[in-house]
Amino acid sequence: MNRLELSLERQLVLLASVEVEEADRPHLTELLDATLDWSEILYQMTTHRTLNMLTYNLKKFGLFEPLEGELKRLLNLQWAAYRERNGSYAAKLAETLRAFAEKNVVLPVLKGNLLVNTVYPSLETRTFNDLDFLMQLEDVNAVTEALEGLGYIQGEYDAEAHEIKASSRKAKMVHQMTTHEIQEFIQLTDHPFAPVVEVDVNHDILWRGNCPYKVPTRELIARAVPIELYGERGYRLDHADNLIQLCCHLYKEAVLMVWISSLKDLKLYKFADLYMYIRKFSSEIDWDGFQDRVRHYGLEKVVYYNLHYLQLLFRDIVPEAVREAFRPDDLAYLDQYAIENETPSVWEYDFFTRLFDVNRILSVEEGTAEGFKRFQAVKSS
Incomplete structure (x- = not known):
């Protein structure tokens, strides 16, 4: 289709x-x-x-x-709410960048907080629920001190009680060792559209466990580019690394059960992020250098997954020679999921059905779903 x-x-x-x-x-x-x-x-x-x-x-x-009038009212209210919400996050981002600068640590800004300021046409047009950064694990103490100094607590948010349940030291260590991030930092606010602010600090752009790919975070941060956001000095990944990060982020969430089980696997905004980034910086991207870096990290299949579906969704945005350079001989993996399993499962629906129909979750193989539940239970315990 x-x-x-x-x-x-x-x-x-x-x-x-x-x-x-x-x-x-x-x-x-x-x-x-x-x-x-x-x-x-x-x-x-x-x-x-x-x-x-x-x-x-x-x-x-x-x-x-x-x-129709009521439809316009709804859209205008949504627009105004996100102007206030994202404006609140912008202030929190500036505050956080200032705290990191005082600790002399380099944490590139990732995903929505970067993109809304660089490739989207206005503050309201890219929604997000947290502040995302990339960190070297050796900086964890300085980063923790910076965020705790701003009033953030590492733990989990109880929405019903509107309170933060602080995590134990053991829980923080387990989270750090089993995921791509350290335990999230949370702060309560009195803002009506952003009652809680979450800071996610990633130490890997891929995933833990049986991930066959490795992109050293140290190398990404060494190539980070200074950028000014809301009057504060921050950092972003260089263009090739930002494309790699966006591709890795989309791919892992599209094929891993932890995101599939919560229907967060296929979201258009992730493809839109990649499209908008390429469109904005196409004249600045060194496509030959990008190809060399992708091959260096062995990420051809990850990147092709993104470029294949990006072409399916929107008009051509990536040079055909670049896209085809990553095309593997066997394309069966494009319809696989639960790749953390020894033998991945295969979707019974085509891509557009998976994208638009939440009932895709009902087609997850029973054995795959049960295996994931057992894994989650062990992890939680």
Whole structure:
């Protein structure tokens, strides 16, 4: 199936999940002139975290005002809420960068907090739920001191009680050894749209366990580039490393059971992140250098997974020669999941069905699901 065979609603969801270009204005207008099921559009763009991109695109091309009044009110309220929410996170990000600078540690900003400031058209158009950084494990004490000095607590958030349950030293060590991050840092606030702020500090861009890939964090941070965010000095990964990080992030969450079980595996915003980054920095990306680095780390299959589905979702954005350079002979892995198992499982649904239908979880093989539950129980104990 290709994207033009999808329903009109899902075509609109795909088109408006990234900033629409002038060349696609006629298609956007044509879709909006059709009879649409807006409940489907609103659900899909909410669960894929792209609803504010729809609002942006409609206003950009003067297509917002003809919408039904209550729909416009809903979209405007969502936009205003995320302006306040993301503005609050921006202040927290600046505060955190200042604290890291005082400790003289380099922690590149990752994912949404970087992208909303570099590739998205406005603060409201990229939603996120935490602040993400990359850290060398040798800096863990300095990072912990910096964040605890700002009032953050390592633990888990109890939403019902609106309180933080601090983790024991043993729990922190287990979390660090079994995952790609240290125990999250949490702070309660009185902000109505951001009652809790979470800081995720990653020490690996891949995953722990049977991961066959290794990208040394030390090398990524050594190549980090200074950047100013909200008046504070911060860092980002260089372009090749940022592309690698985005590809690794999307791939691991798409194929590992821990994300599949919570329906966080396939989200359009992750593909949109990659698309928007490449579009913004295409003239600055050294594609030959990128290919060399991907091959150096043996990440050809991981990167091709991203580029294959990126082409399926949006217009061509990566040079064909680059995409084809990573294409493996056997493409069966594109439909595999639970790759942490000795023998991966295979989805019975095609990619677009998996992307849009939450019932995909019902097709997870029983043995795979039970094995994951046992693993989680052991880890929790």
